[in-house]
Amino acid sequence: MLILGAICLSIVAAIGAYTIGEMRREAIQAQAQKQSAVYIDLQNANEGGDLLETTLQKLSTESLLGTSTAVNPFAPSPEDTLTDRLAKEVFINYAGQEAGTETRSESEIINSIISQIDTSTLPQSVFSLTNVKMYLPRSNEDMRTYGNAVGEIIKDNYTVIADRKQTIDLAEIGEIHKKMGNEIIKIQVPTSITQQHLALANAYVVLGESFIIIAKDEKKDPLKSLLAIRSAKSAAESLDSNTKEINSFFNKNGILFANEEAGIVWSRIVFE
DSSP: HHHHHHHHHHHHHHHHHHHIIIIIIIHHHTTTTTTTOOOOOOOTTSHHHHHHHHHHHHHHHHHHHHTTTOTTTSSOOOTOOOHHHOOOHHHHHHHHHTTTTOOOOOOHHHHHHHHHHTTTTTTOOOGGGGGOOEEOSSSSHHHHHHHHHOOOOOOOOHHHHHHTTTTEEEEHHHHHHHOOOOHHTOOOOEGGGGGHHHHHHHHHHHHHHHHHHHHHHHHTHHHHHHHHHHHHHHHHHHHHHHHHHHHHHHTTTOOOOTTTSSGGGGTTTOOO
């Protein structure tokens, strides 16, 4: 059972691995010159004037001259990725500043643009209290039943990941985490840990969705992938804190799980 902790750690560590291995070396640089969009090196640009400076340096003068009499390459398009939209907004505002029609400082422009980034396509919590099935436990055995039921879901799915560690990819790991959240929310939960149970189910779904976005959009939409990494980190932190709180609930009620019980995962699973 100790392998569960290592599995969880390796999964969360995949977030950092993707940032360094793929996002920095390939995905961002591979986007360097899209045909109808401006590219920004998000990794090397800071929040001040350097971001605008970087944007200008990335523009292709020949490309702009070739399309300026045809379709405006900076007009919003339904096909734009989050990266495309940010790049266009940066250049439009920069052009306005150069023309004297934009009076805000560069840092104000950047903060305004960042605040307008559409995050609606990023992972969100999907469950609310209306989805939770609560009950008032009459004995410690009732609480033990809950611990083993959710523990079984966690143990079985991480065992699948461990068994396929040589062939499974990040998108598949994401799907498994989504499934875990959808299964956990169906388990009846003692009323005193309703919030932790709800947060746990949502965190598994958000972590899964984040892994899927990172895996599928790393090259075509670096900005979305970077934001998904933030979502994954937040979800992992939620899993860690709520797992510990549920384990504390069992300890306070004198419920100790034997090694052969699925509920043993509450004291052995770690998300860091």
